[in-house]
Amino acid sequence: MTYLFSHWRLIGVLTLQHLGLVCAALAIALAIALPLGIFAARVPRASALLLGLLGALYAVPSLALLAVFVRYFGLGAAPVIVVLAIYAQFILVRNIAAALRAVPRAQLDAARGIGMSSRQQFWRVELPLASPVMIGGLRLATVALIAIATLGGYVGAGGLGNEIFFGLQRRYLEQTLAGSIPAALLAIAADAAFRALERAATRRTAG
Amino acid sequence: MVARYPRADRNAVDGVSFAIPAGSFSVLLGPSGCGKSTLLRTVNRLVAPASGAVTVGGQDVASIEPTALRRATGYVIQAVGLFAHMTVAQNIAVVPELLHWDRGRIAGRTDELLELVGLDPERYRSRFPRELSGGEQQRVGVARAIAAEPQVLLMDEPFGAVDAIARRSLQDEMLRIVRILQTTVLFVTHDVEEALRLADRIAVMRDGKLVQYATPEEMLRAPASPYIAQLFAVNADVRRYESLRNALAAAP
Numbered sequence: 332m333t334y335l336f337s338h339w340r341l342i343g344v345l346t347l348q349h350l351g352l353v354c355a356a357l358a359i360a361l362a363i364a365l366p367l368g369i370f371a372a373r374v375p376r377a378s379a380l381l382l383g384l385l386g387a388l389y390a391v392p393s394l395a396l397l398a399v400f401v402r403y404f405g406l407g408a409a410p411v412i413v414v415l416a417i418y419a420q421f422i423l424v425r426n427i428a429a430a431l432r433a434v435p436r437a438q439l440d441a442a443r444g445i446g447m448s449s450r451q452q453f454w455r456v457e458l459p460l461a462s463p464v465m466i467g468g469l470r471l472a473t474v475a476l477i478a479i480a481t482l483g484g485y486v487g488a489g490g491l492g493n494e495i496f497f498g499l500q501r502r503y504l505e506q507t508l509a510g511s512i513p514a515a516l517l518a519i520a521a522d523a524a525f526r527a528l529e530r531a532a533t534r535r536t537a538g
Numbered sequence: 539m540v541a542r543y544p545r546a547d548r549n550a551v552d553g554v555s556f557a558i559p560a561g562s563f564s565v566l567l568g569p570s571g572c573g574k575s576t577l578l579r580t581v582n583r584l585v586a587p588a589s590g591a592v593t594v595g596g597q598d599v600a601s602i603e604p605t606a607l608r609r610a611t612g613y614v615i616q617a618v619g620l621f622a623h624m625t626v627a628q629n630i631a632v633v634p635e636l637l638h639w640d641r642g643r644i645a646g647r648t649d650e651l652l653e654l655v656g657l658d659p660e661r662y663r664s665r666f667p668r669e670l671s672g673g674e675q676q677r678v679g680v681a682r683a684i685a686a687e688p689q690v691l692l693m694d695e696p697f698g699a700v701d702a703i704a705r706r707s708l709q710d711e712m713l714r715i716v717r718i719l720q721t722t723v724l725f726v727t728h729d730v731e732e733a734l735r736l737a738d739r740i741a742v743m744r745d746g747k748l749v750q751y752a753t754p755e756e757m758l759r760a761p762a763s764p765y766i767a768q769l770f771a772v773n774a775d776v777r778r779y780e781s782l783r784n785a786l787a788a789a790p
Contacts (some may be wrong), residue, residue, distance in 0.1 A: 444613035535623050
């Protein structure tokens, strides 16, 4: 543990970098997954096909996917963010679609019958009521991405993967742990934070 | 007027034509699947007629923008559909907010409506729907529907899901509220008893067709068909049986 304590400043920077990779990827992933999820919820027939496709992408080993994108984007953060965003699609789209489909019919009927436009129905009623399940999906995706983002160490994207990668290369276990332990703690913290959000949202929307 | 659902093999509403007097309380009565709800939903354009037209105050509803029409038309459904993430006050304020009323006016109107439907504003304003009983929820549902003083109030089996005692008191409240508001009410039910209690006029429907539209007295005195005579006769037997049973239960 002496390595971790003597390099705490470096580990701090790498942790922030790690978070940066994950947050950037999540932002991009959500921007894509939200419309896809809405589409999958509205068109059940297309949703099986779409989820099958995303499931196939999800099944590709992340390291292999990373290798493919390094070919196109070169080394650095870009290929990692792309891989993370792709990897998150399956989890996010499936959850967003399920969340929207689970919104009680009566409240949607009322929203429409009362004179809300489709857009108002979505933003004022559907999305808030779907939020607990959606946050659950976001939690799963975040935890998965924090783990996968360690691959960034292999391609010079920075993050906690750096310590794991170099530690393995030098057969220096302490350095490896200095990357893996903070990454694990980060995942646990993110999980707890999203669980709290999820609970709060559930309390607010329970019928 | 004719209405038909996609892929249906027959018309849900089949050649119905009648005029409802402004300010009256009309009940659409009939068994489930007779087209009464579909007919109701053509009034606020939730269903579009296949042919024919619905006019309100002389204006064809098809010429009114759907959201504007619905904001000017109250709508209460059996499942209530209060928004779970909003307080009672926020639920009631939905339509006034869609109409961009100012805050003060909305707050005042919300309290006034809660009083009107028999709920103390102090106690109920900031509660959430899940904290209310079924009957209380539907009172809020009614308040939400009449918040912006609609000319027409559409009610689709609004009291079908509440227990008998709460239903009775909701019916009484409804009569009182309607007398105050002087709104035209269209009320769907399959319950003959409820229809007789509430209606100025009853429209009996069967298989998508209008069998008779008349006051309850006329309908009882001169039923237009054996079907109607039977509908009310059976009900009279039920009423006699119930009063007999109540009398027995009350006897020492």
